[in-house]
Amino acid sequence: MVDVSFTPEQNAFRMRLRGWLAENLPPDWGGPRFMGPDDDAENAPFQTDWERRLYAAGYQGIHWPKAYGGQGLTLVEHLIASEELGRVSAPEGINTLGKELVGPIVLALGTEEQKKTVIPRMLRLDDIWCQGFSEPDAGSDLAGLRTRAVRDGDHWVVNGQKLWTSFAHHANKCILLARTDPDAPKHKGLTLFLLDMKTPGVTVRPLRQITGRSEFNEVFFDNVRIPLDAHLGAVNEGWNAAVGVLGFERATARFYRQSRFTAEFLQLIASLKRRSDKAADPWFRQRAGALLAELRMHRLMNLKVASRVVNGREIGSEASVVKLFWSEMHQRIMDFASEIFAEDFVLDLPEAERFRFLYMHIRAETIYAGTSEVQRNIIGERMLGLGR
Amino acid sequence: MHFDFSFEQRTLAESVAKILKSFPPVTQAAPYPYDAGQPMKALAALGLFGEGEEGSPLGHTDAVAVAMEAGRTIVAAPVVEALAVAVALSGSRPDIASRLAAGEVPGVAVSGGIERIGGELSGEAIVPHGAAAGFLLLPVAGEGARDWILVEPGDVEAAPVETTDITSGAARLKISGLPAPAAGNGADGMDRALRLFALAEIVGAADACLERTVAYISERKQFGKPIGSNQAVKHMAADCAVSLEAMKAAVEYAGWALDEAQEDTAAAEEASLALLSAASYVGEHGRRVAERCVQMHGGIAFTWDYGLHLPLRRILFRTATLARMRDGREGLAAHLLD
Numbered sequence: 001m002v003d004v005s006f007t008p009e010q011n012a013f014r015m016r017l018r019g020w021l022a023e024n025l026p027p028d029w030g031g032p033r034f035m036g037p038d039d040d041a042e043n044a045p046f047q048t049d050w051e052r053r054l055y056a057a058g059y060q061g062i063h064w065p066k067a068y069g070g071q072g073l074t075l076v077e078h079l080i081a082s083e084e085l086g087r088v089s090a091p092e093g094i095n096t097l098g099k100e101l102v103g104p105i106v107l108a109l110g111t112e113e114q115k116k117t118v119i120p121r122m123l124r125l126d127d128i129w130c131q132g133f134s135e136p137d138a139g140s141d142l143a144g145l146r147t148r149a150v151r152d153g154d155h156w157v158v159n160g161q162k163l164w165t166s167f168a169h170h171a172n173k174c175i176l177l178a179r180t181d182p183d184a185p186k187h188k189g190l191t192l193f194l195l196d197m198k199t200p201g202v203t204v205r206p207l208r209q210i211t212g213r214s215e216f217n218e219v220f221f222d223n224v225r226i227p228l229d230a231h232l233g234a235v236n237e238g239w240n241a242a243v244g245v246l247g248f249e250r251a252t253a254r255f256y257r258q259s260r261f262t263a264e265f266l267q268l269i270a271s272l273k274r275r276s277d278k279a280a281d282p283w284f285r286q287r288a289g290a291l292l293a294e295l296r297m298h299r300l301m302n303l304k305v306a307s308r309v310v311n312g313r314e315i316g317s318e319a320s321v322v323k324l325f326w327s328e329m330h331q332r333i334m335d336f337a338s339e340i341f342a343e344d345f346v347l348d349l350p351e352a353e354r355f356r357f358l359y360m361h362i363r364a365e366t367i368y369a370g371t372s373e374v375q376r377n378i379i380g381e382r383m384l385g386l387g388r
Numbered sequence: 389m390h391f392d393f394s395f396e397q398r399t400l401a402e403s404v405a406k407i408l409k410s411f412p413p414v415t416q417a418a419p420y421p422y423d424a425g426q427p428m429k430a431l432a433a434l435g436l437f438g439e440g441e442e443g444s445p446l447g448h449t450d451a452v453a454v455a456m457e458a459g460r461t462i463v464a465a466p467v468v469e470a471l472a473v474a475v476a477l478s479g480s481r482p483d484i485a486s487r488l489a490a491g492e493v494p495g496v497a498v499s500g501g502i503e504r505i506g507g508e509l510s511g512e513a514i515v516p517h518g519a520a521a522g523f524l525l526l527p528v529a530g531e532g533a534r535d536w537i538l539v540e541p542g543d544v545e546a547a548p549v550e551t552t553d554i555t556s557g558a559a560r561l562k563i564s565g566l567p568a569p570a571a572g573n574g575a576d577g578m579d580r581a582l583r584l585f586a587l588a589e590i591v592g593a594a595d596a597c598l599e600r601t602v603a604y605i606s607e608r609k610q611f612g613k614p615i616g617s618n619q620a621v622k623h624m625a626a627d628c629a630v631s632l633e634a635m636k637a638a639v640e641y642a643g644w645a646l647d648e649a650q651e652d653t654a655a656a657e658e659a660s661l662a663l664l665s666a667a668s669y670v671g672e673h674g675r676r677v678a679e680r681c682v683q684m685h686g687g688i689a690f691t692w693d694y695g696l697h698l699p700l701r702r703i704l705f706r707t708a709t710l711a712r713m714r715d716g717r718e719g720l721a722a723h724l725l726d
Contacts (some may be wrong), residue, residue: 002397002449002644003390076389269724279725288724289717293668296661300391300637307391321633324626373619379629380622384602387617 004303006076013077017084020057025088026050036091040214044170047094052125059085060099061123064107068119079255079306086259094170098122098129100253101246102175105192109233109241118194130171130197132162132178132219133242139164140374142177143187143239147221149178151228156180156193158201158224164368168204168217172197176221181236192238195226211360250369251305251319258298261330264358265295268333271351272340287336294329301325317383320375327365327372334359391640393453401453403434408461424517424557427465429491437474437489441482444474444489447650448584449643451475455585456639459592462698464555466517468589468706469496472581473525477536484538487523495521495541495559496582498709502563504530509537509566514709518546518559526561527575528568534575537568553705555698580646580663586710587666588639590674591632593699597681598628600696605684615686624680631673638666661723667716671707678703 006014026036026046037043054060063078064070071077093099099122106118121127138145147160158178168174174195181189197204201224206214233241269288278284301322308315337355338345344352345359366372380386393401407430431437436454438444446454451471458467473494478485488494500513513526524539549560602625605616615621642662649659678700682689689696707713 001390001394002392002640004641004644005648006389273725282718285721285725286714286717289664289668289720290672290713292720292724293665293716294634296665297634297638297669300641301633303389303641304391304633304637307389311390311392318633321630324630325634373623376623376626377619379626380616383629384616384622384625386602386606386622386625387614 004307006080010076010080013073014080014084017059017081020059021084021088021090024053024057025090029090030088044094047091048125048128050091051093051095054093055123055125061103061119064103064119064123068107068115069123070119075252075306075309078252079302082255083259086256086261087263089260089263090256094167095122095125095128097131097167097171097175098127098173100249101131102129102173102194104249104253105175105232105241106194108244109192114194114232127173128167128171129173129175130165130168130217130219132165132168132174132176134164135161136163140371143190145177145179145190147176147178148182149176149180149191149193149226151180152225154228155225156228156230158193158195158221158226160221162219162221164207164216165204165219166216168197168219169206169214174202174219175232177238177242180238184236187239189236190238190242191235192232192242193226193230194232195224195230199224199226201225210363211357246369247317247319248315249319250323251315252309255302255306257326257330258295258302261298261326261333262295264354265291265333268337268340268355275340278340284340287339291329291333291336294325294332298322298326298329317379320370320378321383323369324372324375324379327362330362330365334362391637393449393640397450397453400450401457404431404436404454405457405461407431407434408457408463408467411463411465424465424493424520425491427463427467428470428493431465431467431470432489432491437470438478438485439489441486441489443479443482443485446471446475447643448475448581448646449640451581451585452588452639452643455588456592456595456636459589459594459699459702460596462555462593462702464517464557466494466496466557468585469498469516469582470494471585472496472578475585476577476581477525481538484523484525492522493517493520495524497524497526497561498582498586500561502526502528504528504535504568507568509539509568510564512563513561514549514551515546515559515561517557518561519548520557521559524561525578526563527579536575536578539563539566539569551705552708553701555702556705580659583667583710584639584642584646584663586706587642587670587674590670590703590706590711591635591639593703594628594635594674594677595632597678597696597699598625598632601625601628601681601684604688608686615684621684624684628677628680631677635666635670635673638662638669642666661720664716664719664723667711668713668720669716671711671713671716674711675700675703675707 036046059081061070062073062081063075066072103122106114135145149156149158174197176193176195177190179189180191201222203220205218207216208214273279305318341352411427455468455471473488478488495515495518497513497515502509502511502513521541524541525536526539528535528537543566545562546559549558551558605621606614608615645659645662648655682696688694
């Protein structure tokens with residue numbers, strides 16, 4: 001049978017977290033202050049503290065094994081927690097790359113030693129992670145990256161430059177994708193490494209982004225010497241490893257977006273209601289209905305992904321389908337915001353502040369983690385079997 | 389949590405597909421040469437509508453799986469209508485159940501307006517396969533709640549009507565001063581079932597269009613390579629695939645939600661939202677997928693004989709009568725704003 005229900009235990013889990021959030025969210029959360037402190041120096045400890053409290057309460061690493069500090073539950077509980085955190089637009093973490101990317105890769109490919117060291121420290125926020133994948137000349141064509149790691153006695157020596165490295169200015173650890181065999185075809189000679197950002201030769205330079213904030217960076221590697229056993233998974237097999245795990249993560253790590261987007265949308269609806277002429281206008285009503293339907297489709301897609309995983313099936317191109325769907329939908333929601341607020345969307349009305357910021361901020365969503373164009377290629381080639 | 393059809397539901401859908409595919413493909417326009425009675429008898433023989441007066445064993449989700457197959461085949465028979473009668477009425481109306489189970493063609497109004505004034509019915513209705521209908525079910529407004537009422541074909545005037553969907557066999561019924569039978573069985577369940585299965589049929593039809601299109605653009609070469617390897621075409625196909633994932637989830641979920649609502653009235657609001665959302669999304673994207681499939685094919689799709697217009701016509705017919713995105717969206721807006 002089709003069964004889209006949750007068990008009584010899962011519903012109880014949801015209500016426990018809902019109660020915990022009601023008591024533990026920062027005061028006034030839900031007012032105009034949705035994004036935490038504007039100043040990055042204040043925001044970083046705020047985010048760190050929030051994630052530590054979530055961990056202490058048992059709401060991090062939910063579907064990760066208990067042996068490494070996780071909660072040992074399933075992807076369904078992970079989805080439920082994501083929905084509840086998104087529903088109240090809970091603060092976004094500072095260690096999201098660790099938890100959404102590094103953790104799953106380490107759990108899939110790491111040695112026992114790596115799992116035992118990396119995962120618990122990540123969950124406790126002892127380590128904050130960044131991701132050194134993209135480069136100035138290797139964006140969508142990631143496998144064309146040039147950063148080299150060369151063996152020299154009992155070390156690897158890394159040289160190169162990474163770009164769009166979110167959280168690098170806060171991170172003390174980095175997962176790096178580097179070329180270890182320059183003679184192999186470009187997808188074959190890549191290796192994943194785990195390294196310490198304090199290693200001599202690592203330089204981080206923040207980039208100011210379209211919003212005016214600085215959340216990502218350029219990272220330079222100048223003769224950086226890292227231990228020989230710092231690689232994750234087999235040497236020269238980093239590409240397939242990274243791509244496999246990234247595909248899964250693209251589908252599951254960010255379930256919270258759906259309920260977060262819904263919370264944003266419902267805030268917009270409240271603003272629309274306050275403008276009674278627009279709330280009665282068929283154009284606004286049609287757009288409101290269309291977007292609610294799309295938000296609900298997004299949730300159904302997430303439920304399908306979770307259902308597939310807990311029923312023992314693989315996740316493939318679904319990840320690209322969902323990512324393409326939500327990223328473009330989210331931008332349509334901001335278009336709707338701009339119509340609701342009209343000139344106030346670009347002026348200083350506090351009610352519109354969140355959406356003014358988000359409009360700029362989410363230009364990134366159709367670009368990062370594979371642009372919409374790359375997702376369409378993946379869907380066309382891997383799901384539909386069309387030629388290159 | 390198992391958000392997918394079960395093995396039994398897949399088997400059922402496969403059996404239905406096999407039956408529907410055994411009828412000659414629809415390739416000609418009017419005069420209407422198809423006998424809707426044969427496919428209906430074959431589906432009844434499969435046990436889809438139960439035995440005698442017992443009523444159909446199908447739930448909403450099962451019927452969604454079957455309606456999607458009807459969309460994939462575009463058979464000239466009122467499968468959607470029969471499913472709605474089976475799921476929404478046959479359990480409480482032994483008289484209707486036995487006629488459906490015997491393979492009679494149900495003539496179900498999908499458009500029009502019939503009113504009860506005093507003890508009489510008057511108005512017009514559009515009924516797919518009206519000429520072949522063994523019994524008619526008409527939605528009636530007027531004094532009291534809206535209702536579905538059983539009418540005998542001999543009691544009404546029916547004339548063939550040309551519709552966009554040349555496979556619909558539609559008839560226009562004209563009723564004037566017909567003595568109204570006793571009250572029927574309430575409108576909500578039948579309305580919802582009819583809309584949901586029409587949406588599911590659209591999704592199945594769009595799915596088959598994309599399947600056929602992907603095969604074509606993988607073969608068809610221009611400038612020395614398959615046209616589907618060009619990003620402009622590939623990306624259009626990818627967008628269709630994304631819409632289809634959402635559409636399938638929408639009708640499967642709405643089916644589940646309606647089944648839940650049978651036992652739990654608290655689930656009724658969620659079922660209603662699920663159905664409105666499906667109408668909003670499928671009402672726009674069902675036809676959009678079929679239109680894009682015509683575009684991706686190029687000139688061949690514009691020919692009558694290639695037949696890609698048949699699912700497009702079916703989708704357009706269903707969308708305009710039972711699956712209007714505007715209605716879905718206004719319903720959701722009312723939930724949000726009023």
